[in-house]
Amino acid sequence: MENVARLLKESWALVEERGERLAGHFYARLFLLDPELRKLFPVQMSGQRDRLLEAIVTAAQTVDDPETFDEYLRALGRDHRKYHVSADHYGTLGVALLDGLRTVAGDRWSLEYDQAWREAYASISARMLAGAEADVNPPFWHAEVLTHERLGPDTAVLTVRALQDPLPWQAGQYVSVEVPRHLPQTWRTYSVANAPNEENVLEFHVRTPAGGAGWVSGALVRRTRPGDLLRLAAPMGSMTLDPDSTRDILCVAGGVGLAPVKALVEELTRVNRTRWVHVFYGARRPDELYALPGLEELVTTYPWLSVTPSVSDDPDFAGEHGDLAEVVARYGPWTTHDCYVSGSAAMVRATLRALAADDVPPDHIRYDTFGTL
Template identity: 35%
Template sequence: MIDAERLKKNWSLVASHGDQVPLYFYSTLFLTHPETRDLFPMNMAAQRDKLVTALGAVVSNVDTIDAVVPTLQALGRDHRKFGALRGHYPAVGEALVATLEHFSGPHWTPAIAADWTAAYGLVAATMADAADAAAHYTPPWWDAEVVAHERIDLETAVITIDPGNRIDYLPGQSLTLCTNLRPRVWRHYTPANAPRADGTVELHVRAVDGGEVSTALVSLVRPGDTLRVGPAVGNGLTLRPGRGPVAMIAGGTGIAPMKALVEQIAAAPRHTTLYWGARSPAGLYCIEPMRALAAAYDWLDLVPCVDEDLFGEIRSGSPAELAVAHGRCAGADVYLCGPPGMVESSRKHLVGSGIRAEAIHFEPSGE
């Protein structure tokens, strides 16, 4: 029997070595199995590594694997877009065990080695089986043509892609995208529309400083270009069933999933208040279409807000603070989306104001 407690302890010891851990892992993997190098991005910034962190955390939690089987299956299916095949899993497992051994020093024992190998085998089999099964009915990714690219300002673009009516997603879910301008680098972006009959998807992209993918999407991508699109992910922001009121709190491009959710709610209206915040009025980059939606739906109230408006025409304050102050969150399902710092501070404010944590819905940023 695998001693999961011992694995968790061992992982926290190893993880305390920080960026050295992914560095050692990838050096080992690429040296011993050079064929895996082509699956990974050119630039492997250790501080952003998700694979090694996930390997340690997921594999050492093998005692609760039953609870995460659906997540592991989705992860395995999603890994097809990286080109990860069943044959690659042993290489990653060997590099993981070699890395753990290296950083465990005198704490490494044959029993721990055997437990890690067995636990990795279980996780890897769950992912690889799901990936093999998915190969019978869905491609690893879809090619989507950019059919419109509206550059709103230096930082922001609204991009419409046409994946040809093939991508299933729910409003609030995200898609991962990859442009051949940044090969093998995938990032999440959230559709700003509920699924349409013609299959087109509107994306709102904000270029972050020094951002590899977002700057390319905003400044370099043009109509006619092709983007790769991975399967829809995340259920944090999908609409919870019910007839009660909804409060939406968005910052910047966090308006995208809210717009998609509003389109979904229109089919079975519930009272909805949408607080949308930005630093300045210019940051409310699609305010006119949002005002048009609010004018068309009597169940939708839109409250734009900014940190500061020199002309005093738009309310000042953070969207979360205003939503709480106006009493729109108590008893409502609250949906929250925006830059990672804003989501965290809004969530704290809501909980601190007595809103039940279970009523606050958001997608972990993964940053």
């Protein structure tokens, strides 16, 4: 397996900078091999291409970590049930993937690389199929929008109720969301912003990027109303509480990255008695700290909770100033804490570097990044 992992990483380096070309060739080949598969994908494919490449990179990077590799791929197989992917489709996907890799790598591709990807894909597809076959839940849940609150021009908080069997998520996880009325077959992941509850109600914090990009987010912020129906796919993600840990907790949240942190704090209000919990909540401007009042209210009720707000672009703000990672570093050390980080890719990378410099053990850190789709 170590040799396969080395070959996968070497060969991925040949194509990594040409991801758009790889995705384009893969889908062209896939739909040529089986034109019926085109019906399973949205009309606009750019977001789907990003997810394909993310899955390939993750598989290549975790193939030498069997436990993580297995868990990720089984969850991916469960998630792909929402696309109505069947066992027969996996063989076609493998042929198209290898053809795309060979074509984009060109003369630098080798028989060794080819065999490594064949072996890896056989393992990938077996685990994904096993995850899909073992899942007793529906491929997706229909959900009704209960409330929708606009917070400025680009942000909304909405709650939805799953209408079928209970949706079994954990605090800190995310689900894929489809807005079938406006964007059928287009899915986007969002963290659930509340802990599980008997009412089967989920809360989402959604921000649509400037300039109108992000079709699903735009539809959820600007065009969704109470009473609308959404679809929610199986929960994924490992930014969850460690039930066996007694360490104190650091949570770092930027913008709508607060969503999973809010869910974790809500879960802790039910079970925590001994752990100090420190939440750092950052944004560019004070008006973007949309959930600060609710967090401050929790602080008055739970003495183990502290919240430190910070902004980077307003020197008159009464709280902390600077990039969020820098603020967190000033309050360290965090070496003995469980650390949860959620926000933009840039913020998460900066915070992970700060925690590494603080000698926080990697297995004490869990994180999620929020892209711009």
